[in-house]
Amino acid sequence: MRARRWADTLGDLWRDTGCRHGGEPVLELLDGTGVCFVRSHAVRVWGPLRPYYGPAALDFLLGSHQPAWLEAAAVPLFISDTRLQDRMTLPKASGRWALDSGGFTMIQRFGHWTGTAQGYVDRVRRYHDEIGHLAWCAPRDWMCEPEAIHGGQIGPLTFVGTGLSVEEHQRRTVASVLELRELAPELPWIPVVQGYTPAEYEHCVGLYDRAGIDLTREPLVALGSVCRRQGTAEAHRIIRALRAHGIHRLHGFGVKTTGLLRYGHLLSSADSLSWSDRARHEDHPICGEIHPRGGQRCNNCLPWALDWRNRLLTRLACRPRQTDLVEALECAS
Incomplete structure (x- = not known):
């Protein structure tokens, strides 16, 4: 009642x-x-x-493995190219969404990008025209975590390793943005700043500047390679370092609840699939509904994803004093 x-x-x-x-x-x-x-x-x-x-300051994109949600969900979504590229028929988006290039999967599994930049451009043009409402699209960037470069294990995922340097990953990321914008200047490509330490991110900013891309004038700049450190003071320092360079319109890739509560007020937008990760570890539906075909988990459940999103935005709206205090303490340290 x-x-x-x-x-x-x-x-x-x-x-x-x-x-x-x-x-x-x-x-x-x-x-x-x-x-x-x-x-x-x-x-x-x-x-x-x-x-x-009152609207939340953060433009939050709900990550999803399900392209059909572009029609069914009435909230902004973040969908990967890897989930769309093999579909004969594409959904019609009911609202704004952004495209993940699938860079994490590419570097993790293969240690390099497969396919061509032109092939990616052709797919993104199709998404733009047939799905509609595409807000922005990520380039073919190169993540800079040590495991991505040297190989190793992150949880259940094995990285083959690229064998390259952080600087080479940064150079290739900037080159991808330049190439994609040359091939399809009409599409909304956004630059991604890559690195691992604050100094490396600042070096990447310099690479963009020398390439003729002023990140302070970009509508949105994505921040890569921080998802494993997002709840740490180091991630917070990286964001502050970029803002000190005049880059205020930042997007956080794959930011979980801890990171959003800590520094979400410093981001313009963020995406997250945390709702799915949590539900994957439950052996029963947690959305309060009966799943079709007897599904036992909510890791692909729209009602659960929307419920998680709404509760997250409520928490973010109620946490300004704590985030201000954390920032003040870190600035003093």
Whole structure:
């Protein structure tokens, strides 16, 4: 009853997204939070029963393995080229989304990029024209974690290693941005700053500058190779170092909850698949619904992903004092 009373009082504060879940229309609040719900005789709310007011400062993109969500989800999504490239028929996006180039998988599995830049451009043009609403696309960048360069293990993943240097990875990342923009200047390519230490990230900024790309004037600049250190003071220092160079419109790749709570206020946007990682370790559905075909996990479950997203944005909206305190302490250290 509490959920029904809340939904019934929304009035003109919501819009019909045009999507359906279980035959019911999916509605979205117009307060900037992205909270979605199904309004029916049995109300299903994806997010807090008591909405918070005022838009979140962070433009959050929900990571997904499921291209079909581009039609079904009424929130911004982050989808990888590896999930789209073999599809004969592409979905029609109902809202904004961004394209991951799949660089992590390429470097992890092969130690180099397969295919050609022209082939990637052709696919992205198709996504842009057929899916629509493409906000931006990542280049064929080269991550700079030690395991990516020397080989090794990160959790269950084995990296073959490139055998190259951090500087060569940076050079190839900048070269990819230049090549893709030359091949398809009409597509929304964004630069990625790569490195491992603050000084290496600053060196990468210099490479872009010498190549004629002023990162301070870019609509968005992505930050690579920090996902394993995102909850650390070092990741925070890297972001502050880039902001000190005048680069304020930053996107964080694969940022988990810990990192967002620590320095999300310093980012313009971020993406995350953390909701799927958590659900993968559960042996039962955690979304509160019965899965079709008897599925036992929620790692590909849209209601769970949206619920996780809404709770995350609520936490971010309620944490300004803590993040300010953390930053003040780190600046003093």
